[in-house]
Amino acid sequence: MKTLSIKNHTITKVDGTPLLGPLTFDIKPGQVMTLMGVSGVGKSTVLNWLIGAPQPMFRIEGEAWLEDQRIDQLPTEQRRVGILFQDDLLFPHFSVGDNLAYALPAETKGKKARHEAIETVLNSAGLSGFYDRDPATLSGGQRARISLLRALIAEPQALLMDEPFSKLDSTLRQQFRNFVYERIIERKIPTLLVTHDAEDIPHDGKVLELLAAPENAKKGI
Numbered sequence: 001m002k003t004l005s006i007k008n009h010t011i012t013k014v015d016g017t018p019l020l021g022p023l024t025f026d027i028k029p030g031q032v033m034t035l036m037g038v039s040g041v042g043k044s045t046v047l048n049w050l051i052g053a054p055q056p057m058f059r060i061e062g063e064a065w066l067e068d069q070r071i072d073q074l075p076t077e078q079r080r081v082g083i084l085f086q087d088d089l090l091f092p093h094f095s096v097g098d099n100l101a102y103a104l105p106a107e108t109k110g111k112k113a114r115h116e117a118i119e120t121v122l123n124s125a126g127l128s129g130f131y132d133r134d135p136a137t138l139s140g141g142q143r144a145r146i147s148l149l150r151a152l153i154a155e156p157q158a159l160l161m162d163e164p165f166s167k168l169d170s171t172l173r174q175q176f177r178n179f180v181y182e183r184i185i186e187r188k189i190p191t192l193l194v195t196h197d198a199e200d201i202p203h204d205g206k207v208l209e210l211l212a213a214p215e216n217a218k219k220g221i
Contacts, residue, residue: 001029001188002067004158009049009062011042019058020045020210027158029188032181034201036194037210043194047160050192051083052076066157082156084180086163088147090135096122096146097131103154121149125179141172148180152187159184159191165200177202 003026010021020042027033035043049060052075064072071079090099100118108114115131122130125145135143144164151159164180165173181202184191193200201207 001190002157003028004190004192005065007063007065009046011045012059014057014059025208027190027192029190030185032184032191032193032202032205034193034195034205034207035210036196036207041210043210044162047083047162047192047194050160051081052079080157081160082151082154083160083162084148084151084164086166088143090143090146092135095131096133096135099135099146100150100153103150105155117153121153125149140168141176144168144176145179152183156189159189161191161193163195
């Protein structure tokens with residue numbers, strides 16, 4: 001896997017008011033970098049920029065690199081960056097298997113090969129036999145796992161997470177954290193996490209505390 005690098009990233013409102021930055025940091029394979037800060041400082045806007053969905057009310061500058069390839073100028077589908085939100089966003093009219101099939105890389109060809117790939121990831125998450133399940137019949141923890149599997153089955157080179165644990169109860173939250181971080185390490189995916197909860201930060205993770213520009217500061221924890 002590759003290192004995700006952000007270089008001289010700034011966010012300015014359309015009226016010229018500085019909001020955030022400049023930010024420069026690297027996230028190594030299997031490492032989780034956490035962005036923290038007050039609401040409105042621009043944390044989720046950083047993620048939107050990285051997936052190629054910048055908001056029109058902001059002017060954004062800077063570069064995003066996956067190893068030796070600059071990705072911020074590529075179309076979203078070519079960036080190979082996955083994202084996990086606080087809502088699972090499963091398609092209600094698709095089965096679990098069809099939800100996962102939606103994210104399978106185009107290189108996985110043939111009905112049998114695609115079905116086997118989906119069954120493999122379901123088995124890896126303790127969800128054997130869930131292929132034909134209706135998402136409406138799943139528990140919150142099961143939906144969260146399926147959502148993560150959908151992000152991972154696309155084989156992303158980097159992963160973004162926007163408050164992915166916030167809607168789970170305390171028991172499920174810890175279980176899902178462990179489930180997510182084990183797979184990030186196993187697959188060596190550089191990951192950028194946005195959260196307000198310090199308990200979401202992995203014990204060996206790094207933290208950037210974002211302050212409004214121009215006072216923005218970087219604090220390693």
